[in-house]
Amino acid sequence: MKRERKGEVWDFEHELPGGSGGGGQKLILGLDGGTTKTICVCMPIIPSTPNHSPPVYARAVAGCSNHNSVGGYVFLVLIISDIFPNDVEYYVENDAVAALASGTMGKLHGCVLIAGTGTIAYGYTKDGREARASGAEAILGDWGSGYGIAAKAVTSVIRAYDGRGPETMLTCSTLHELQLSSPDELIGWTYADPSWARVATLVPVVVSCAEAGDQVANDILLHAVQELASSVKAVVHRLGLCGKDGKDSFPLVMVGNVLEANKRWDIGKEVIGCISKDFPGTRLVRAKVEPAVGAALLAWNYLIEQYQQELSGVDYN
Template sequence: MPLLPFSDIHNLPDPLPLLGRAVAGSSNFNSVGEDVARETLEKIIAEALSDAGVKRSAVQAICLGLSGVNHSKDQEKILGWLRSTFPSHVKLYIQNDAVAALASGTMGKLHGCVLIAGTGSISYGFTEDGREARAAGAGPVLGDWGSGYGIAAQALIAVMRAHDGRGPQTMLSSCILQSLGLSSPDELIGWTYADPSWARIAALVPVVVSCAEDGDQVADEILHNAVQELAISVKAVVQRLHLAGEGLTLILIKKF
């Protein structure tokens, strides 16, 4: 989380100086639960202020771009958490992280399309007249198959299929087991369901990439399909908003 100065919006330096910074785990309550998400946000705000040497009382506005914020009910949930911590005069702005990602590549102008490929994936677009559309970004169960979680989940499935004799043999089997310190694909069952958090599963993506680079066809197909899914999500947003043309701005964000 960056802490930026906004005391005089009419005379801001470009680029803006970074006053403080903090890093933490996931704040997506759909993945880690509301209690963990709230604790993460409170911790990271406190650490960013501390890193900047700024007291909480000096805060005038907070703008958060968060994964998992998909509609007004989600925004109200986060606003409720912040209102219990900051006084009423502090201005609060809550958006999906895709909105912040798009703005970061357009100097704040919400026009164009952004693709985020990380633990999850989402494509989000805006028109100049304020219309917006999104594709994917609904979590792994509902089809973020171009995401890190989707890639890793398909790799784990491929390992189990190879182990059962339902699918082709793959380097993913030995490489994933070695990376996790396991001796048999059967142990993947316990490992997976002991903590099926999205980020934990997605952390296997580098293993999949390494296997693909070493010529494993199964790993290569998983990555190829993931890229296709990401492209489809961008195409869906562009078509719905009629954004296609030479003037299309497309921002790409990788968060693995």
């Protein structure tokens, strides 16, 4: 089912019977706005059984809603204000928060590590404190990100070529992958398009070379593991998620294709191993739903808690 809004077609993949307008029922929209696509889901505000979330009434997919990593939030608020009447409440959060909620089913507690083109670690305590590490993107040294890994690989090819670094299998594999004939052409390729996502597509090449025994590729991945683990450890340490003795249990949600490689050289597994050495209570949680549903569950969880407080009817004043 497709609908049009301001010349753009929004594709509603599925819609439950009677879901249109919710029949007077109060609804939650969960939105995950990215640079390539934007996903929106709709769910009702109804109490649910333990370990189950409310049903998703509808799901829509549209294009980019985050034109600029810095100004993205402002842009989103403008769009939302434009669509909805004044009595609708909305909350805009860092997408790491929605990713955390997609693993904890809406509860803001624990730590999330995202590693795709970029990387960020975000954590929340039960009493509402929060902390972040990394997430300052490529120029400011997010070396565990997909971009960071791939940029180090391309740099290693150049270093081997001009005599500053050891020979590496990455040279042959990278040139083959990009259909280039010499490392000199790699410089042109790198600067032809400043997109970090484009460089980050080389991560599987690095993993393959490391699996084939290449020392340079292996060192790049080991360094990335240290970097990713250090982001999580910094957040856990600052928030005291591990308790006073460092052994308390806390959920760690891991999201992003760098962590989901699931190959022989498993970056995600190594990161968990590295964190668990310092914090044995680390409990790995894989995301159960997509981030847009995580965002909706965040609001759902918040509203259900409010509803339960009202039901208990205790007035301490």
